[in-house]
Amino acid sequence: MPKRTKAEAEATREALLDAAEVIFLERGVSRTSLEQIARQAGMTRGAVYWHFKNKSDLFHAMLDRVKMPLRQLLDDVEDLERPRAPLESLRLAALHALERLQGPRSRRVHTILFHCCEASSDVDILELHQRLADDCHETMLERFEEANRTGTMIASIEPEIACRMLMSMFGGLMHDWLRDPTRYDIGDIGPRMIDTFFERISPCTPHCTSPPHSSS
Amino acid sequence: MPKRTKAEAEATREALLDAAEVIFLERGVSRTSLEQIARQAGMTRGAVYWHFKNKSDLFHAMLDRVKMPLRQLLDDVEDLERPRAPLESLRLAALHALERLQGPRSRRVHTILFHCCEASSDVDILELHQRLADDCHETMLERFEEANRTGTMIASIEPEIACRMLMSMFGGLMHDWLRDPTRYDIGDIGPRMIDTFFERISPCTPHCTSPPHSSS
DNA sequence: GCAAGTTTACATTCATGTATGTATGCCTGT
DNA sequence: ACAGGCATACATACATGAATGTAAACTTGC
The missing domain is CATH 1.10.357.10 (Tetracycline Repressor, domain 2)
Structure with a gap:
């Protein structure tokens, strides 16, 4: 089912970031494809490219959740x-x-x-x-x-x-x-x-x- | 010129390791292809595959030159x-x-x-x-x-x-x-x-x- | 001439970005 | 309040490029 409510969209964004943490940790950043992240989150690459510009963008979004200056x-x-x-x-x-x-x-x-x-x-x-x-x-x-x-x-x-x-x-x-x-x-x-x-x-x-x- | 004397072969091995140091440093290990290392050393990938099993093997050989326990x-x-x-x-x-x-x-x-x-x-x-x-x-x-x-x-x-x-x-x-x-x-x-x-x-x-x- | 050393060619695999398709939520006018 | 229309939130398909490993060809030392 393609389109969700605003809150659900935000939830998939978080899910994608969670998935990224898991897969980056398992396979290293450069070896993980956006496809793998998407599948881990139960989505496809389309979702990733919707929420993030590319892998780098996703990476920085992931960091922003844990910064502790x-x-x-x-x-x-x-x-x-x-x-x-x-x-x-x-x-x-x-x-x-x-x-x-x-x-x-x-x-x-x-x-x-x-x-x-x-x-x-x-x-x-x-x-x-x-x-x-x-x-x-x-x-x-x-x-x-x-x-x-x-x-x-x-x-x-x-x-x-x-x-x-x-x-x-x-x-x-x-x-x-x-x-x-x-x-x-x-x-x-x-x-x-x-x-x-x-x-x-x-x-x-x-x-x-x-x-x-x-x-x- | 394909084939050299034994000493020259050893020299190309060292050249390949030198090249690896340079390229790994410039582009990161996972993003460097063996092709790039070979070209930096003035060789082709064939030479790399002759002297080393794969990238990992080459990497460890590179490390062995600087170990300081x-x-x-x-x-x-x-x-x-x-x-x-x-x-x-x-x-x-x-x-x-x-x-x-x-x-x-x-x-x-x-x-x-x-x-x-x-x-x-x-x-x-x-x-x-x-x-x-x-x-x-x-x-x-x-x-x-x-x-x-x-x-x-x-x-x-x-x-x-x-x-x-x-x-x-x-x-x-x-x-x-x-x-x-x-x-x-x-x-x-x-x-x-x-x-x-x-x-x-x-x-x-x-x-x-x-x-x-x-x-x- | 045989084998060590190196090149070239090839088959396969896989990631990326983009373009396109599509269904749904949301908003606006009446 | 509800019908249309547009933007959102994804999925799918495609074109491209690049890296890997291996096999086969070649070239020269011994």
Whole structure:
């Protein structure tokens, strides 16, 4: 039955995006044909070409459903009563991002982003990653610089370096974990890594308590 | 001229691999045809099919030219006169890996690995990455555990967590930098990240000297 | 002359974009 | 309120192009 009501049309659009997630994940972006996506959604290619210009357009629409820019993550963890220290905001935002990442859709789409699509293909994935990274770097650096000015992080660590360390660590963790999420529990490992990082770049409170071990 | 001497045949094999690096980098693995690789090397597809079974086979042959397992990196920096502390070995190995990464061929191939090929394609890139990561994780963990036993790292940090932090940081840095190597000098940023990491997980020597800043 | 190395030709498969077909929902005038 | 008409939401068909693997031809070293 060719034509549907407006709401049903929107439903098939979503169904097509769901289908795309599944098939992209299974077969990789470049190897999946629009035919396969359509069939997974119980439609034909005509439906795909109606809702989307081409594969690239569909891909970006798929991404739009799971975007989580750092600014928004920071807003999510903000406490309106009493503002937090910049590093504490970052730490909570990172933990929050980890939680969100584990949601089925976010997990699927980020796996596709990291592992199931390649540069110079239908989608300019490099520029996409770059834009996301730049945005993240910019707002993260602000916090580290503020922490540096207010002495809430160790003075000898440059904000730029701390920023790149955190970004690399987080990105690397995502890349590694998403390769096979059954290998370890990122809900356990992730927070411990993040907490350790922030603890280690914060000014010395009563830790630094490693006894000067003296056995050969 | 069809047929050459044995040495010349080997030369065309290398030429084909060189060509593959260039074209894979330009167009992504799945979008490059064997025809394009052959033409880049001044040959035809027949030559490719003579030397390699298929695209996957060629890909793996390309990788074999740049492998740098952690064990070997550690060997490279070993000092036979006086053995180093485990963390110092790791630090030097990481710095050494950074140097190697910047070589033109290594850089090209690793860029392909991270950005120009996708899962479920001609090559099982996920399993490949996984094997490399597992190997790295295994030998790295040994060092961190030894450091933990000998008190050469802060006792409250679990070896497993430190290991994953370093791996993620390094992997994330590679992933980020290779996306566009013109953006920053990894020969400068990289070592500062690595040194900061190891400095921060080492037992307190006379640092921890951030004055308890007290301005509002 | 035989086999290694390389080219050319061929058959098959498959994805893409577009054009066209078509049935249904929705809106507008009266 | 309902009949016509138009736009919407798809399906089907087609033309094109390109990549793969293999087989057969050729050419030269040993």
